[in-house]
Amino acid sequence: MEEVKDKKIILFDGVCNLCNSSITFVIKHDPKDLFRYAPLQSDIGKSLMEKHQIDPKETDSIILIDQEKAYTKSSAALHIARSLSGGYPLLAIFLIIPAFLRNLVYDFIAKNRYKWYGKKESCMIPTPELKAKFLG
Template sequence: MEKNHDIVLFDGVCNLCNGAILFLIKRDKNDRFRFAPLESEVGKKLLLKHQIDPSKIDSIVLVSDNTAFAKATAALNISRHLGGLWPLLYSLIIIPNFITDAVYDFIARNRYRWFGKKESCMIPTPELQSKFL
């Protein structure tokens, strides 16, 4: 029986996002996550399935057990499953969404200016290929 994986959708041309995905892969000790750019066919299908308007989302999306989470809620839910002390970040879930999403949106709005942008989506190395859909 094949293991069900949580899927992390991300902005494939964002340098910050690509760095975050590599960070997650290194700390995904239980091989829980699979990744796909928001711009990919898989990403587009999952956004449509979960009724998320791609023109209104430029953030990370976590699809777990047929539920989609976006922005800070996605990031905090991802942190629960990482190695090390990262699961402690999940305790921030008690902060109201309007506050955590405001911080998230501020970073998201400035990510290209602060971290740059690629011309195309990241191409995973052969070692990481199995992590991407």
């Protein structure tokens, strides 16, 4: 993990179509190459969740690890948006809303993501060009 010391790590549900599309979106809007990625289902994903004492039953969609601090759910999404190109950093203003309120919306989407967007049989396999951005 030494090679990602200065990178932010996004853990995502590797079998979720919405999550995979979101990772593709982040990659396209990350011109500074700030992020690295790993499925929650991977050994690295499981190890990082354990290290940060995150219960996979409570958070099963997106986690951001930034300088040894872990963000989950809507906080993760908004902190990710803060680092993207374009107008997306403006979304960070929603961090002023208490997390329990933001997470009501987030949890509703997360609960229905397989029904609305579908599910893969296995984790996403990155193209050779993107493989260096994925851990594990």
